[in-house]
Amino acid sequence: MAIVFWLAALAVAFTYAGYPLLMALLARLGARPVRLAPCTPTIDVLLVVHDGAELVGAKLGNLLALDYPADRLRVNLVCDGCNDDTEAAARAVGGPRLRVFAHESRRGKSACIADVLPHLDSELVLFTDVRQRIDTGAARALAAVFADARIGAASGELVLEADTGYGRGIDAYWRYEKLLRRLESASGSIIGATGALYAARRALLTPPPPGIILDDMWIPLAIAAGGYRIVFVPDALAHDRGASDSASEETRKRRTLAGNYQLLHRWPRLALPGAHPLALRLWGHKWLRLAAPWCLLVLLASNAWLARGGDVLYLATLGLQAAAYLLALGARARPALAGAWLPARLCGAFLSLNLSAGLALLDYLRNPNAHLWRTTRLEATGR
Template sequence: MDSSVMEQVYFVALVGFWVSLALLVLCYALFPITLPFVSEIFKRRHKPQPSGQAFLPTVSILISAYNEEGVIERKIHNILSIDYPKDKLQVLIGDDGSADRTAEIVASYADRGITLVKAPKNAGKAAMLNRLHTHATGDILVFCDANTMFFPNAVRKLVGPFIDKKMGCVCGHLILSDRSGSVLGKGESSYWDLESEMKKFEGALDLLIGGNGALYAIRRELYTELPVKKSVMDDFYITTKILQKGYYSTFVGSAIGTEQTSKESSGEYRRKVRIGRANFNYLLSYLPLLNPFRPLRAYLFFCHKVVRWFSPHIFVLLALCNAILLPKGLFYQVFFGVTVFCVIVGVSRMVPHAYYFLMMNVAMLKGFFLSFTREKSGGWAREARGDDDA
């Protein structure tokens, strides 16, 4: 090949290498390290404070369930033990065509204030949440999963920040525990601890990027109907639409829920593929968050979500550019060797966190490609969890 052409190839590879490396360092090192300082500098200084009288708005708890007979009764007892005025609390549990005893169990608690909303057929979580929203009467909607167990004061803590009229969404603190002992389960638990820390600092800015479907609350009038033609991350879709409407979104670490990780590594991997696919399905609808006139919000969304979602693509580009640059010096040769070593460590499962990181990026990449294929709308793909049959 002509030397001038090769020099152009090297130049393009050089630019690709350093841009890719810079984005990954920003996402996985600089952003989380500097986030506490950013949150301290730019946090809201003047927030409405609660008066002497307790702020207790009407609340509707929405739970979408499918084949949850293993945990649904325990969840109902957990809801019934919540420390919140019963006359201000509506509990709606949607059964989305379960093939087990979920609906029967829920219906047996009708005399204790638990309302069953039954779908005629299995249509998926998004369709069920839309249905539950039409039945909700509370000023505040609290969303949670059937396997998420609340601390008694969780609802009180969640609704507190809504005393601020501009507060649109409040996310609680989900604590994941790994009873399964799977490699991905261990990695997921550790990852979620770090993610919760990042949510805490984004919450200090009242610019939390995405809630968690296991434990979050919104104003009822801010609910955006979920699309049902393709899979969607319902919690992320709903909460980001609230940010796009100009409302605040925050994190309350004292509103605590607990949950178990997936029972098997393969189940966790499939779940991550679905999450990746759902994120890319509606990526274009999230891009208004990159509005340069809202620079702080754009920075958080870009670093925390966009770069992370495209991390597998960036890793592949980095490796390809690195391979092209091998003749250009010792640095690129050493870097390539370290990269190969890290991949081997991850694949071998010697370090659970490395394996989790590797597999989650593979899952995200698979989800990206699946987002371009036809998808059967509706339905659920439930994975076994560590608390099943507990």
């Protein structure tokens, strides 16, 4: 039982601390800087929307106002079976730089991407979502990294605006996540992009399979399989409102994590060591996190068993675990506690992440075909 306890503890420790330290070491000893240069390749922006009539006007205005040569950037909006006035609102914007594609039935984002890709002939395709606001300089920042021929895709940075206790906890986790992406990028490649803002070379893009939840992982991983780098561009910013409560954030997170299970199901070679150039990073950043909730359960159960013998070490570790879980539950029950005290904020975010990861497996097993996203309204996020 002691072996079980320490193996579980090692797995959790490596997942959240050991892997980031490994990436930091690689970034320091084997840094791979990107050769940046000002450049303006032609860009096709691709935006897939379902029932986003109240958002689409502002989003299109945001995209068309980007600081990029007007004759080198075109916006392509796809209405995915919209039942509201999304298409009419988009066509009302008009102009030669906007193309609207409308599909009567809803089939999901990846199917829409696959349909529209043959119509895109620019050097880069920039993917974005309807809700987030893009900084005016984001397109230039992304384009600059493609001066390096080794770069196949580049992700921007999602900035969460959090003003509640729970939202600040998620923001703390997101800062940790972005630090990890910086380290991965500095030492080689990240393993996925930010769906709110990423770009890829059109020549390297192949249509993603219909029904894929995480196109922002499938597309970069397919490009990386050809030997190209996927990098993180912190100067390319997209802004979004952080979740104001645990329920809405965990629903979103469960769907994303279920998408990881789908990736393993659809592309099982991603789990085989050495079968993909980013296999080690996939294990360290993604697959071990899927296993972490079950390792935590094993850690708690084995610790409780060992503590029965009265060993001071195991009594102390059990006490620490109990205190951390009580603090996390307190943060969930009282968001003000999370807002006022950093340990409560971090424990709450950690519990939320692992609870979502455990439930995501059950979600995917119940419905492996749940690939249709629901648009999150601004009202739901506090705007």
